[in-house]
Amino acid sequence: MLSQYYKKDFKILGKLENDMRLVYLDNAATTQKPDVVLAAVKRYYTVDNANPHRGVYELAMRATDVHEQARNVIAAFLNAERDEEIIFTRNATEALNLVAYSYGLANLKTDDEIAVAVSEHHSNLVPWQRVSEITGAKVVYLYLDEHGEYTKEELTSKIGSSTKILAMAHVSNVLGIENPVKLATRLVHQNGGIAVIDCAQSVAHMKVDVRDIDADFVAFSGHKIYAPMGIGVLYGKYELLDKMPPFLSGGDMISHVHESGTTYAKPPRKFEAGTCNLGDEAGLVEAIRYVEKIGLDKIREHETELCKKALDGLNSLGGIDIYPAGSDKTRSLISFNIRGVHPHDAATIMDSFGVCVRAGHHCAEPLMERLGIGSCLRASFALYNDMDDVDIFIRSVEQTRKVMGIGS
Ligand SMILES: Cc1ncc(COP(=O)(O)O)c(C=O)c1O
Structure with a gap:
């Protein structure tokens, strides 16, 4: 079991929750x-901190190196063709907004x-x-089948010559569940459009x-x-970035500024206005090294086993609705409801057993509407979870049913 080696790297997991x-x-x-990530952030601020790109002194040049080396590590991690194809943002949300407002509004x-x-x-x-409201372009939704999957028929019927952007x-x-992003991307390319793929939930669990x-x-x-x-x-892709207008503007993203106007830096700096978050870039580099050392294949195998055990446990309890029903394709998380119990009540009771699960619409309200529910519970796994965690999780679901007077 992976977790037996790695749990100790995460101090917070050794703490007690409600005793x-x-x-x-x-x-x-x-x-x-993990400790190595926290140490990398500390090391940056202890040893290398200065504003990158702006100083000619040794320390500032070291900070610039940290920044550009982080870009290089991430480019290799994603198998990008060039380092310049990597842009640092605050989070996935900002990255997706950058594409929508820069590429979307321009095209x-x-x-x-x-x-x-x-x-x-x-x-x-x-x-x-938002971009649709501004440009008059139409959002066309791709719908899932009853197994929670996007079929080839659905993709080919919705992605056509008018499709300029695919968001998946x-x-x-x-x-x-892994979506058919390669197929969807191929279809949108055949029609002259571009594909925006959100890898927020895959990058820690499989090779992207x-x-x-x-x-x-x-x-x-x-x-x-x-x-x-x-x-x-x-x-x-560099050729797209190169043609796109800036998203945010100000310091660091310019080539020259005159009273009459501004010329912009080449990508990636064109899209990195203001001072970047170098301490956390150093942390991200260390996190990538950490998962690569363990191996994403091993992590995936481990989390798949945890998911399978948790699914078996939930199914054996009865009275549990799993989304999508009957699916065994999930590899890192399980969404479910305990019949007759509001997910917020369930998550609160499970917390009293030290179990942290999410309850709510998970920022996916249109999906909730398709599933015919307002909210659900979600248990999601990482490399440090182990089979004991799954046992405690299942017992906490069982106890929740008892506390709520169900199935006893
Ligand atoms: C699939 C997916 N995309 C995007 C996001 C947004 O991530 P962030 O809040 O870090 O920008 C999340 C967060 O849960 C997510 O699960």
Whole structure:
């Protein structure tokens, strides 16, 4: 079991929650941070801190190196062709907004179509609704079948010559199923459009290869892959980035500024206005090294086993609705409801057993509407969870039913 070696790297997991072992199963919301990541952030501020690009003194040049080396590590991690295709943002949300407001506003016009998977997190859905309001382009939703999957028929019927942009998550943050991003990307390319793939829920659980997917843009947040909050990444194909107008403007993103106007820096700096978050970039680099050392394949195998055991446990209890029903394709998270119990009540009771799970609409309200529910519970796994965590989780669900007077 992976976790027996790695749990000790995360101090917070050794703490008690309500006098009980902390069973942290809200990893899809944010992961805990290993000591090496915390140390890397501290090291940056202790040893290398200065404002990058702006100083000619030794320390500032070291800070610039930290920044550019981080770009290099992330480019290799995603298999990007060039370092300049990596843009630092605050999080996935900002990265997706950058694409919507820069590429979207510059390229969309009335009656163009934006194909958006209905299961998207609001971060890859609301920006497209906003851009649609401004440009007159139409949002066309892609719908899931009863197994929570986007079929080839659905994709081919919705992605056509009017589709200028496809917005789809690699893995849904509610259903946990890998979406057919390669097929969807190929279809949108055949029609002359571009693909924006949200990898916030895949990057910590499986290899993301931007060239294999052939995505035009990929976004993720550092904090979901064991790095600090406040650092995110946008990958974009260089030839697209080069033609796009800036998103935010100000310092660092310019070539020259005159009273009469401004010329802009080349990508990626054109899209990195203001001082970047170098401390957390250093943390992200260390987090990537950490998961790569363990191996994403091993992590995936481990989390799949945890998911399988948790699914078996939930199914054996009875009275549990799992979304999508009967699916065994989820690899890192399970969304469910305890019949007759509001998810917020359930999550509160489970917390009294030291179990942290998410309750709510998970920033995916259109998906909730398709599923015919207002909210649900979500247990999501990481490399440090173990089989004991799953046992405690299942017992806490059982106890919740008892407390609520169900099934006893
Ligand atoms: C699939 C997906 N996309 C985007 C986001 C937004 O991430 P952030 O809040 O870090 O920007 C999340 C967060 O849960 C997510 O699960």
